[in-house]
Amino acid sequence: MKLTYLVFLLIFSTVAFAQQGLVKINMNQKVEEILNKKTALDKEKPVIAGYRLQLYFGGNRNEAAEIKARFTSIYADYNVYLIYQQPYFKLRVGDFRNRITAGNFQKIILKDFPAVFIVKDDIAFPK
Numbered sequence: 001m002k003l004t005y006l007v008f009l010l011i012f013s014t015v016a017f018a019q020q021g022l023v024k025i026n027m028n029q030k031v032e033e034i035l036n037k038k039t040a041l042d043k044e045k046p047v048i049a050g051y052r053l054q055l056y057f058g059g060n061r062n063e064a065a066e067i068k069a070r071f072t073s074i075y076a077d078y079n080v081y082l083i084y085q086q087p088y089f090k091l092r093v094g095d096f097r098n099r100i101t102a103g104n105f106q107k108i109i110l111k112d113f114p115a116v117f118i119v120k121d122d123i124a125f126p127k
Contacts, residue, residue, distance in 0.1 A: 025089055037042070037045060040127060045124075046124075046125035047122040047123060047124060047125060048097075048122070048123060048125055049120065049122060049123075050095060050096055050097050050098075050120075050121060050123035051094075051096040051097075051098070051099055051101075051102040051118055051119065051121065051123070052081070052091065052092040052093060052094050052095070052096065052102070052118075052119055052121045052123065053093050053094050053096075053102060053105065053106055053109070053116050053117070053118060053119070054075070054090060054091065054092050054116065054118075054119045055067050055068075055071060055091045055092070055093060055113050055115065055116050055119055056089065056090065056091035056115070057089075057090050057091075058088060058089060059087055059088055059089065060089070061089055064082055064089040064090075064091045066081070067091055067113070068082055068091055070108075070112075071091075071093060071112075072113045074109075074112060075093070075109065077095065078093050078094050078105075079094065079095055079124070080092075080093050081093070084117070092119065092121060095123040095124050096123065099118060103118060104117060
């Protein structure tokens with residue numbers, strides 16, 4: 001009897017005291033403007049996390065440009081990115097969604113560019 005009463009009380013209490021509500025978010029106007037600007041920028045140039053192959057890392061811009069020219073003459077279908085982060089230049093190629101495809105291309109170009117290695121990077125959103 002006590003067990004039946006206890007079970008009835010537990011079931012009834014969860015049903016009787018269930019609450020429903022409405023959440024209203026009050027946001028500062030400047031925060032909303034910043035979020036809108038960020039959304040607009042993301043739509044202009046969308047990027048996702050991915051991989052690229054780094055062919056050069058060093059302080060010599062001419063050497064980076066030479067490697068870039070040699071790469072584009074052999075593999076013209078791939079995007080090439082020359083990045084300057086003071087005081088170094090980085091030459092990265094490709095827009096790979098996963099590490100496996102980056103690794104496959106790395107094996108192909110390893111004979112021409114033996115110092116190539118895979119790096120995580122934000123890549124252009126595939127069209």
